[in-house]
Amino acid sequence: MNSSLCRLCDAKSQQVIYEGPIRSGGVGSGFVDGYKICKCQDCGLVSLAPLPDNLAEFYESEQYRQQFFEEIDVASMQQKYDVEQNIRVRRIGIQTVRGKVIADYGAGAGLFLDAIQSVAKKTIAIEPSRLYQKYFQARGHIFYSYAQELLDAGEKLDVAVSFDTIEHVLDLKDFVRQIYEALQDDGIFYLSMPNYDDIVRALYLQAFEPFFFQVSHLNYFTGKAAALLLEKVGFRSISVGYIHKYNLNNLLQWMKNGKPGAFDTSGVLDDHFQTIYVEEIERLGIASHIFITAKK
Numbered sequence: 001m002n003s004s005l006c007r008l009c010d011a012k013s014q015q016v017i018y019e020g021p022i023r024s025g026g027v028g029s030g031f032v033d034g035y036k037i038c039k040c041q042d043c044g045l046v047s048l049a050p051l052p053d054n055l056a057e058f059y060e061s062e063q064y065r066q067q068f069f070e071e072i073d074v075a076s077m078q079q080k081y082d083v084e085q086n087i088r089v090r091r092i093g094i095q096t097v098r099g100k101v102i103a104d105y106g107a108g109a110g111l112f113l114d115a116i117q118s119v120a121k122k123t124i125a126i127e128p129s130r131l132y133q134k135y136f137q138a139r140g141h142i143f144y145s146y147a148q149e150l151l152d153a154g155e156k157l158d159v160a161v162s163f164d165t166i167e168h169v170l171d172l173k174d175f176v177r178q179i180y181e182a183l184q185d186d187g188i189f190y191l192s193m194p195n196y197d198d199i200v201r202a203l204y205l206q207a208f209e210p211f212f213f214q215v216s217h218l219n220y221f222t223g224k225a226a227a228l229l230l231e232k233v234g235f236r237s238i239s240v241g242y243i244h245k246y247n248l249n250n251l252l253q254w255m256k257n258g259k260p261g262a263f264d265t266s267g268v269l270d271d272h273f274q275t276i277y278v279e280e281i282e283r284l285g286i287a288s289h290i291f292i293t294a295k296k
């Protein structure tokens with residue numbers, strides 16, 4: 001593949017929008033040089049260049065989890081990320097998954113599947129990392145390392161989800177096409193990823209960009225580019241929504257200290273204020289994450 005072609009729309013016009021240090025791993029890791037960030041002038045997809053070698057092997061390894069997530073054991077993943085499942089379950093709704101066959105592409109430690117397992121008919125994890133397979137087995141989740149294996153097994157899905165995974169994927173259209181193929185007609189797909197139009201990036205570009213761009217994220221999406229990707233593969237009824245994972249404290253921390261961390265507003269701002277803040281950020285489309293719903 002010619003790396004100068006856009007991996008979403010095949011256009012040739014790529015503009016370098018950032019050149020400088022980017023994050024080498026998870027929060028708290030160092031920064032590395034030698035990468036550029038390019039934006040497609042046609043569709044707006046933003047991508048990393050050059051792309052790392054041997055991606056599949058890397059994603060299957062423990063080294064990947066250690067480098068990018070710090071915690072690798074299930075218990076600490078649960079402690080850190082269970083709270084994010086509340087928002088996902090609320091957005092999707094119990095009624096959408098009850099009695100249904102559902103697969104999570106890039107399931108990680110299976111936290112979302114755990115949350116809906118009691119009402120779903122069948123829960124399937126697609127996860128290349130070998131670390132969690134024993135856990136999936138113990139929990140009763142069906143699992144496959146790759147999407148093609150699910151297709152080969154003849155699974156038919158009512159609901160597919162993929163949270164914060166597609167930013168790591170090299171062949172975008174192939175990834176979405178495999179999900180499309182696995183869905184029944186009228187099946188629903190929920191897709192989320194970091195938002196390029198994040199409020200912190202918009203307001204505080206200089207400090208935020210070296211942190212926002214990272215070696216493991218090959219793609220950065222606007223809502224429009226993400227919707228175009230689904231449309232190209234054949235999805236319909238595409239609805240772009242947003243999820244903001246942080247409250248105002250996060251923005252204040254960035255503006256005051258120029259790095260991630262805790263900023264204390266207790267005694268001044270209350271939960272009600274923070275809830276309204278998050279809702280407004282999501283309404284404006286400047287949230288930390290994009291959350292798309294589409295139908296086959």
Ligand SMILES: [Zn+2]
Pocket residue numbers: 006007008009010011040041042043044045
């Ligand atoms: Zn493009």
